[in-house]
Amino acid sequence: MFSFVEENYLKAIYHLSDHGNESVSTNALAEEMKTTAASVSDMIGKLSKKRVVDYQKYRGVNVSSKGKEVALQVIRKHRLWEVFLVDKLNFHWDEVHDIAEQLEHIKSPLLISKLDEFLDFPKHDPHGDPIPDENGVFATVKKIPLTELAPDTLSQVVTVNDSGTAFLKYLDKVGISIGTKIQIDDINEFDGSLDITINKQKSLTISQTAAQNILVANS
Amino acid sequence: MFSFVEENYLKAIYHLSDHGNESVSTNALAEEMKTTAASVSDMIGKLSKKRVVDYQKYRGVNVSSKGKEVALQVIRKHRLWEVFLVDKLNFHWDEVHDIAEQLEHIKSPLLISKLDEFLDFPKHDPHGDPIPDENGVFATVKKIPLTELAPDTLSQVVTVNDSGTAFLKYLDKVGISIGTKIQIDDINEFDGSLDITINKQKSLTISQTAAQNILVANS
């Protein structure tokens, strides 16, 4: 079993190593964990003894395959709890990180599988980040512009193309953010604008230009 | 702020002292916490310095008014999470204690107030224990036999009178347990039997004898 602190280190190493692809320096990890290089050295030694990281002195550190598994389960829990907080408790997506940071350490595989079911097996968190399954596998989804989505198909916003302030401000105003669920109700042929429903609640019309810049995935 | 361990000690002292009414011996507390008297002595000294317990050497310990507040908030969180686990995630009421024991330490007042709302402001947990409000106050509810409940009023099972095996087995079979929400739909005059709906889902008829032994509170 791993302590909260050990889990947080594994998660940080996983992220900083770009999903385990490159090794992480002690200093980079110290900055991420808001601690000193000395503390990081200590902890890496400990994790290495537990065989969850690969480590050689002065050569940086990376997650081992076992460590990657642990990190992915923590990430899975974090993201599922974020979905719960936003979808069920009506938190805004930018308020949930710190709470999920605590909830991710709750130990109970049954709890997580029941939570997953309760949330209807979401594939992305409210920030649009993918949620690994119980085996640590990310669903591969292809992102398409909203203009290419088939009518009456439920999708979820994954990214936006145009990250200019004006566009983001517009999205915020109409209530679209990453993770928002969108369905196309009708296409207005004369100008290509779309009548859509967001989060199964609010209906509105958006221009073809806006729709081209909203990337969605079938959810 | 209090550590998980400190919160657990305060909760244990609150319970063993019968809601703060009598002082608790070091040994009793050691047994409850599954630790040694020496560890308890240490921790009591620490809690005393933080002014959350009243303590004189060799005289036992009790929660101070500040400590009682802390304990009641932890108890509130524990019981709300139990309601969530049973009502929303379909756990059985006897599986939830250990998970709630972890969830009760999550720090976020906003989370708890939103959870409370999401659960529809429950007054009792799935074991029938009352849930203190945000000020640590227990709702005073009067328990009445189901036979005396007004029709179409939502109530919640608090206790049962007849604790014989046969009756408990019957309740289990029809899906009634402590915490179950019950509404009376109709009273059959000729034999006093009741048509009821439980948890806003399932309808059934129970005998007058059974109803007399089910104690409910307006929820």
Add this chain to the structure above:
DNA sequence: TATAGCTTTTAGATTTATCTAAAAAAAATG
């Protein structure tokens, strides 16, 4: 390639919560 400068590790302390063993205080009993 020698060395200055940065990174990393080690050494030694500190804090929190625990332990065992021993001492001190209180309670029970003859």
Add this chain to the structure above:
DNA sequence: CATTTTTTTTAGATAAATCTAAAAGCTATA
């Protein structure tokens, strides 16, 4: 009421995670 028994506290150690300060190892460059 003295003494045995039980309870409680103190003393000293341990393990986890952290810190500061100093030593050791890399690396870039002059």
